[in-house]
Amino acid sequence: xxxxxxxxxxxxxxxxxxxxxxxxxxxxxxxxxxxxxxxxxxxxxxxxxxxxxxxxxxxxxxxxxxxxxxxxxxxxxxxxxxxxxxxxxxxxxxxxxxxxxxxxxxxxxxxxxxxxxxxxxxxxxxxxxxxxxxxxxxxxxxxxxxxxxxxxxxxxxxxxxxxxxxxxxxxxxxxxxxxxxxxxxxxxxxxxxxxxxxxxxxxxxxxxxxxxxxxxxxxxxxxxxxxxxxxxxxxxxxxxxxxxxxxxxxxxxxxxxxxxxxxxxxxxxxxxxxxxxxxxxx
Amino acid sequence: xxxxxxxxxxxxxxxxxxxxxxxxxxxxxxxxxxxxxxxxxxxxxxxxxxxxxxxxxxxxxxxxxxxxxxxxxxxxxxxxxxxxxxxxxxxxxxxxxxxxxxxxxxxxxxxxxxxxxxxxxxxxxxxxxxxxxxxxxxxxxxxxxxxxxxxxxxxxxxxxxxxxxxxxxxxxxxxxxxxxxxxxxxxxxxxxxxxxxxxxxxxxxxxxxxxxxxxxxxxxxxxxxxxxxxxxxxxxxxxxxxxxxxxxxxxxxxxxxxxxxxxxxxxxxxxxxxxxxxxxxx
Numbered sequence: 001x002x003x004x005x006x007x008x009x010x011x012x013x014x015x016x017x018x019x020x021x022x023x024x025x026x027x028x029x030x031x032x033x034x035x036x037x038x039x040x041x042x043x044x045x046x047x048x049x050x051x052x053x054x055x056x057x058x059x060x061x062x063x064x065x066x067x068x069x070x071x072x073x074x075x076x077x078x079x080x081x082x083x084x085x086x087x088x089x090x091x092x093x094x095x096x097x098x099x100x101x102x103x104x105x106x107x108x109x110x111x112x113x114x115x116x117x118x119x120x121x122x123x124x125x126x127x128x129x130x131x132x133x134x135x136x137x138x139x140x141x142x143x144x145x146x147x148x149x150x151x152x153x154x155x156x157x158x159x160x161x162x163x164x165x166x167x168x169x170x171x172x173x174x175x176x177x178x179x180x181x182x183x184x185x186x187x188x189x190x191x192x193x194x195x196x197x198x199x200x201x202x203x204x205x206x207x208x209x210x211x212x213x214x215x216x217x218x219x220x221x222x223x224x225x226x227x228x229x230x231x232x233x234x235x236x237x238x239x240x241x242x243x244x245x246x247x248x249x250x251x252x253x254x255x256x257x258x259x260x261x262x263x264x265x266x267x268x269x270x271x272x273x274x275x276x277x278x279x280x281x282x
Numbered sequence: 283x284x285x286x287x288x289x290x291x292x293x294x295x296x297x298x299x300x301x302x303x304x305x306x307x308x309x310x311x312x313x314x315x316x317x318x319x320x321x322x323x324x325x326x327x328x329x330x331x332x333x334x335x336x337x338x339x340x341x342x343x344x345x346x347x348x349x350x351x352x353x354x355x356x357x358x359x360x361x362x363x364x365x366x367x368x369x370x371x372x373x374x375x376x377x378x379x380x381x382x383x384x385x386x387x388x389x390x391x392x393x394x395x396x397x398x399x400x401x402x403x404x405x406x407x408x409x410x411x412x413x414x415x416x417x418x419x420x421x422x423x424x425x426x427x428x429x430x431x432x433x434x435x436x437x438x439x440x441x442x443x444x445x446x447x448x449x450x451x452x453x454x455x456x457x458x459x460x461x462x463x464x465x466x467x468x469x470x471x472x473x474x475x476x477x478x479x480x481x482x483x484x485x486x487x488x489x490x491x492x493x494x495x496x497x498x499x500x501x502x503x504x505x506x507x508x509x510x511x512x513x514x515x516x517x518x519x520x521x522x523x524x525x526x527x528x529x530x531x532x533x534x535x536x537x538x539x540x541x542x543x544x545x546x547x548x549x550x551x552x553x554x555x556x557x558x559x560x561x562x563x564x
Contacts, residue, residue, distance in 0.1 A: 005333040006358070013329040013359060016298070017322060020312070030302070030312040030321075039312075040299060040484050040564065047295040050332055051287040076288070077295060079563050202322050281361050282322065 002277060007057035007098040008050050011091045014272035015046040015084060018265060021206035023247055025214075025238070026254030027265050028083075034260075037080050044078030049088070056092050059099035063118050064125025064161060066092045071129040085129075086221075086266035089174050090185060094273055104189070104278045112181040118161035123154045126161050173220040173263045177270070188213055188271025189278065202282050207247065210261075210268050214238040219261035226259060234259060284559060289339035289380040290332050293373045296554035297328040297366060300547060303488035305529055307496075307520070308536030309547050310365075316542075319362050326360030331370070338374050341381035345400050346407025346443060348374045353411040367411075368503075368548035371456050372467060376555055386471075386560045394463040400443035405436045408443050455502040455545045459552070470495055470553025471560065484564050489529065492543075492550050496520040501543035508541060516541060 019042040022029040030039055052070035055061060070088045075081075082088075097110035127150055154164065165175040177185055191212055196205045215238040218231030234254070241250045254260070301324040304311040312321055334352035337343060352370045357363075364370075379392035409432055436446065447460040459467055473494055478487045497520040500513030516536070523532045536542065 009329050009332060009358065012332075013326060016325045016329065020322065020325065038484070040302065043298045043302065044295060044564070047291045047298065047332075050291060050294075050329075076291065077558060077563055202320070276359060281359055282326070 001100065001102055002057075002098045004054055004057045004099070007095050007277065008053035010276040011053040011057075011095055011273050012046050012050050013276055014091070014269045015049075015087055016043065017202070017206060017272055018269045019043075019046075021203050021210065021268075023251040024207055024210050024265070025241070025247065025251040026234075026260040027262060028260075032255065037083060041078040041080040042083055044076070045074040045082070045084050048076030048078070049073045049084065053091065053095050056095035057099050059096065061096070062122055062125070063093060063096065063114065064122030064128075066096065067122075068125045068129045068132065072132065086174050086263055087269045090177060090182070090266060090270040091273060093178070094182070094185070094270065098277060104186075104274060107274070107277070108181065108186055115162050115165070115178045120154060120158050120160055122161040123159055123164045124151055126164065127151050127154070171220070171223070173217065174266060177267075182270065184213065184217075184267055185270035186274060188267055189274035192271055192275050193280075196280075206268065206272070208242070209271060210264060211238045211242050211247070213267050213271075214261050214264045215242060220263035222259055222261050222263075230259070234261060283382065283384055284339075284380045286336055286339045286381070289377050289559065290335035292558040293335040293339075293377055293555050294328050294332050295558055296373070296551045297331075297369055298325065299484070299488060299554055300551045301325075301328075303485050303492065303550075305533040306489055306492050306547070307523070307529065307533040308516075308542040309544060310542075314537065319365060323360040323362040324365055326358070327356040327364070327366050330355045330358030330360070331366065335373060335377050338377035339381050341378065343378070344404055344407070345375060345378065345396065346404030346410075348378065349404075350407045350411045350414065354414065368456050368545055369551045372459060372464070372548060372552040373555060375460070376464070376467070376552065380559060386468075386556060389556070389559070390463065390468055397444050397447070397460045402436060402440050402442055404443040405441055405446045406433055408446065409433050409436070453502070453505070455499065456548060459549075464552065466495065466499075466549055467552035468556060470549055471556035474553055474557050475562075478562075488550065488554070490524070491553065492546060493520045493524050493529070495549050495553075496543050496546045497524060502545035504541055504543050504545075512541070516543060 019028060019039065020030045022031045028034055028037060028039055028042060033039055049070050052066065052073040055069060056066045067088055070092060071082055071085065074084055093111050093114045097107050097114045101107040101110050162178065165178040169175040169179040188209060192205060192209045195208045200208060215235055218228065218235050222234055223231035237250055241247045301310060301321065302312045304313045310316055310319060310321055310324060315321055331352050334348065334355040337351060338348045349370055352374060353364055356366055375393050375396045379389050379396045383389040383392050444460065447457040451457040451461040470491060474487060474491045477490045482490060497517055500510065500517050504516055505513035519532055523529045
């Protein structure tokens with residue numbers, strides 16, 4: 001079985017490597033901050049969440065409690081709000097599944113079991129997570145979390161967290177990962193391996209993975225903020241940047257238009273977690 | 283009492299914030315790597331050591347074992363050698379002392395007790411730390427660690443790790459911290475507070491602290507590599523950069539001359555640890 005600290009550390013390092021990769025078009029990275037959200041906030045959030053990931057990785061806890069716990073831990077040192085909500089939704093079930101896995105193949109099977117085993121209480125805790133802290137607008141694309149009636153509906157209809165994800169899986173990449181068994185997370189890990197083996201350094205490989213995933217499907221957060229047309233346009237631009245290497249221009253353009261493909265960044269984190277857990281060293 | 287995870291996280295975040303601050307003249311930072319040592323190696327080393335700092339922060343362990351443990355944990359994901367040796371020598375006793383402290387004043391008293399309580403076995407483990415892993419040349423300025431006779435001498439004369447530090451404290455800033463009760467570490471935390479309150483952002487404040495500490499005393503690592511005259515020259519240049527704001531020029535000059543004031547960076551880490559433990563949020 002994977003060891004608890006190793007699982008939690010893989011989750012944390014995945015977040016640090018992702019936010020550090022530069023230039024990562026449109027997102028905060030080690031060379032650019034947003035007005036009210038700096039690179040250092042991501043560092044503080046990542047370190048703060050280590051104990052929450054270790055708890056998930058020790059097994060036997062409810063996914064909803066673990067999500068709430070991670071969201072709160074994110075604010076241990078940094079005060080810019082939760083900048084890792086999407087990543088938490090991927091990493092918590094992955095860490096819980098890793099606690100009973102010895103290989104990546106087992107992780108893939110177990111993470112499906114973990115999300116399918118969630119309860120109505122998990123769904124209620126998930127909604128609580130939003131209300132208990134300042135989840136940043138960047139992340140507030142999730143379901144109808146701002147509707148105070150949601151919790152009542154969930155309890156009346158006895159919806160599990162898996163059911164809630166199912167409802168929004170057609171328009172939300174992370175919900176879709178839950179429903180389909182994390183296919184893009186695991187595929188991203190395979191893609192990363194290929195890219196890295198082609199001779200690019202670590203930073204370049206992460207940027208390349210981000211562009212590949214972005215080029216393959218419109219980013220959820222961009223679609224929610226700017227509509228489907230812009231999201232498709234951004235994916236086409238990512239394809240073009242991969243072909244012609246004009247990544248810095250794309251970065252400048254997206255930043256000036258305030259378009260940040262945050263959900264794709266979350267996917268990269270999931271893929272890097274699988275990569276690190278699977279034995280990648282550098 | 284400070285909580286175990288909070289102590290260990292403060293140690294890890296101190297390392298991440300220090301290596302991220304830019305431009306930090308002559309050292310690896312988020313915008314420049316050395317040929318065989320990249321920013322990402324520092325990220326991986328920091329995350330890998332969290333469990334080692336937690337162990338120190340849980341109290342009751344031998345300092346020598348904790349140092350050896352941290353040195354090994356640094357290599358969990360990154361393979362560039364140990365890039366945090368000096369930081370470990372400051373942080374391990376600080377974490378151990380924090381486990382029995384509730385305030386920074388108590389920490390100051392307790393860390394003196396911790397280092398004075400070290401044994402001959404601690405000294406032997408300390409030398410073992412060097413031999414068990416590839417401690418980078420950057421850090422190999424410590425005592426006569428390359429002499430295989432050292433361990434025998436230590437055992438024959440029953441020297442403690444404190445005694446070993448005492449021997450080199452006249453020429454080594456970190457050894458001097460051990461002997462004198464970590465004065466520059468704690469003073470750095472006070473300086474950081476003043477700098478931050480003067481209105482500089484987090485990154486600028488850390489760079490400013492680095493230059494202040496460098497301007498006040500020659501860097502041990504620079505002195506060992508280039509001699510005392512160059513080390514004093516570098517400190518004078520740091521004073522000048524603080525006065526005239528030409529920090530980027532100093533950075534370029536030191537990098538081109540391969541002068542890296544690594545011991546001053548270690549001190550900054552110690553000061554940031556005290557700062558974060560003491561309640562700093564951002």
